[in-house]
Amino acid sequence: MIFKYTLDMLTTDSVSVKMQKYVEVEGIEYPVGEPHRKAYVNSESGRAEVLAELPEPQATAIMAVWGDTPTVADHEPDTGSAE
Amino acid sequence: MPYTKTNWQDNETPLSALNMNKIEQGIADAHSAIDSHAARTDNPHNTTAAQVGAVSKTGDTMTGDLSIQSRWPAVWLIDTDINNKISILHDNSAFYVQLRDAAGNWIRDLLMLTDDGAVAKLGTNNIWHAGNLRYEEGAWTPELRFGGSSTGITYDVNVARYTRIGNMIFIDAIVALTSKGTATGNAVIAGLPFRPKSLMKSWGNIAPTNITFPSGKSALIIGVDEGGFVIGLLAYGSGSGYTSLTDANFSNSSVLELSLAYII
Numbered sequence: 077m078i079f080k081y082t083l084d085m086l087t088t089d090s091v092s093v094k095m096q097k098y099v100e101v102e103g104i105e106y107p108v109g110e111p112h113r114k115a116y117v118n119s120e121s122g123r124a125e126v127l128a129e130l131p132e133p134q135a136t137a138i139m140a141v142w143g144d145t146p147t148v149a150d151h152e153p154d155t156g157s158a159e
Numbered sequence: 160m161p162y163t164k165t166n167w168q169d170n171e172t173p174l175s176a177l178n179m180n181k182i183e184q185g186i187a188d189a190h191s192a193i194d195s196h197a198a199r200t201d202n203p204h205n206t207t208a209a210q211v212g213a214v215s216k217t218g219d220t221m222t223g224d225l226s227i228q229s230r231w232p233a234v235w236l237i238d239t240d241i242n243n244k245i246s247i248l249h250d251n252s253a254f255y256v257q258l259r260d261a262a263g264n265w266i267r268d269l270l271m272l273t274d275d276g277a278v279a280k281l282g283t284n285n286i287w288h289a290g291n292l293r294y295e296e297g298a299w300t301p302e303l304r305f306g307g308s309s310t311g312i313t314y315d316v317n318v319a320r321y322t323r324i325g326n327m328i329f330i331d332a333i334v335a336l337t338s339k340g341t342a343t344g345n346a347v348i349a350g351l352p353f354r355p356k357s358l359m360k361s362w363g364n365i366a367p368t369n370i371t372f373p374s375g376k377s378a379l380i381i382g383v384d385e386g387g388f389v390i391g392l393l394a395y396g397s398g399s400g401y402t403s404l405t406d407a408n409f410s411n412s413s414v415l416e417l418s419l420a421y422i423i
Contacts, residue, residue: 085423090354090388094297111297113321113352117388121307148388150307 078105081134089147090117091138093130119148245269253278295323299352301332303415304389305406306344313338321352323423328353330363331418338411345403347389348381348415353423355383363419365392369412373402383421390419 078098085092092115097108114129116122116138123146126135164185165178172178196203208215227234233248242261249255256270271280279286301319303312319332334348355361360382367379376394380401383390392415393401394408 085353092353109298111295113297113299115351115354115388117354 077108079131081131083134083137086138086141088118088141088143090115090122091126091141092116093134117148118142119146119150121150122146122148292325293323294325295321297321297352299330299332300350301334301348301390302350303334303336303339304347304349305340305342305409307347308342308344309340310342311338311340312336312342313340319350323353326356326423327420328355328423329418329420331416333414333416335414336409336411339406339409339413343406345405346392346409347387347403348392348417349389351383351389354388355385355421355423357384357422360384360387360391361419361421363390363417363421365415365417368414368416369410370404370415371408371410373404373408376402379404381417381419383419390417 078100080096080098082094082096083091084094092113094111094113096111098105099108100106116126123139123142126138130138165172165181208219214221231248231250233246236245236247238244243266244259244261244263246255246257246259248257253271253273255268257268258266260266267282268280269282271278273279297320299319299321301317302309303317305312313336315335315337317332317334319330322329330352332348361384363381363383365379365381370379372379373394373396376396378395380393380395381390382393392404394404395401
């Protein structure tokens with residue numbers, strides 16, 4: 077099985093990573109199933125997810141754009157709002 | 160006619176006008192034969208296309224590019240059973256695949272792609288519009304988190320799909336727990352396929368099972384925005400605003416089915 081990764085909308089703040097599986101039959105690659113996507117944000121936790129979940133070449137490419145420090149604060153979920 | 164040479168003998172063969180004229184005639188006949196042969200265009204030696212590196216009319220394989228340079232370059236594919244023709248051509252501003260009749264008259268466009276990519280049509284239907292509207296379908300993996308952590312959470316099912324049309328993302332997902340784990344705090348669903356860019360929240364629907372509503376709340380809604388980056392799970396009541404679900408509202412058999420559209 078061949079795994080191919082595509083980095084979409086890579087900015088200094090976030091990226092959407094598409095992964096597609098392929099099988100090679102007689103030299104021709106055929107996609108298997110549908111693509112899987114996950115977006116990562118340049119926050120402390122997002123950077124950790126990139127390094128933990130993506131292959132080294134893709135993680136390195138993302139970090140080359142993101143730099144050494146997070147640009148987005150980790151989200152604090154909604155706790156409430158007045159109507 | 161075949162030429163019969165004279166065998167000249169010293170002191171015997173006379174140097175006569177007759178013999179000299181025979182030589183002249185031989186030269187004239189040779190020139191005539193050469194000129195006649197050179198004027199033929201019917202391939203008298205049966206030279207093949209392969210012998211001269213040409214493409215055979217009866218079928219061949221090229222290993223280089225074929226260039227057709229004209230004002231309206233075209234290739235015709237002719238179905239000899241029905242005599243309809245498929246024309247592949249370029250007309251200064253767009254690439255066409257057209258269906259034509261036996262006489263070459265246009266019947267309809269099968270495919271059109273403009274040079275600038277602004278318009279593409281399949282028949283009379285637009286494939287995409289100006290701006291190159293992107294379309295994509297795929298899967299994403301929803302991840303329930305409490306207070307930003309997913310420690311100990313396990314799933315019976317956590318699957319999700321997305322459809323992208325231009326800058327709109329349509330998602331649906333099902334999250335069915337076998338354990339809600341030990342993390343505490345506000346509940347969110349992470350793992351979105353694209354980062355939301357909505358200035359205001361994009362709201363969606365959720366069908367909960369085995370969820371205990373916070374005090375005074377009786378309905379759930381989900382929402383994402385650019386700042387959130389995750390799906391918030393918000394409980395509503397009568398006239399008192401919303402509050403986020405927390406780990407306390409979940410059980411080990413909670414199920415969430417949700418759908419949402421948002422802008423990227």
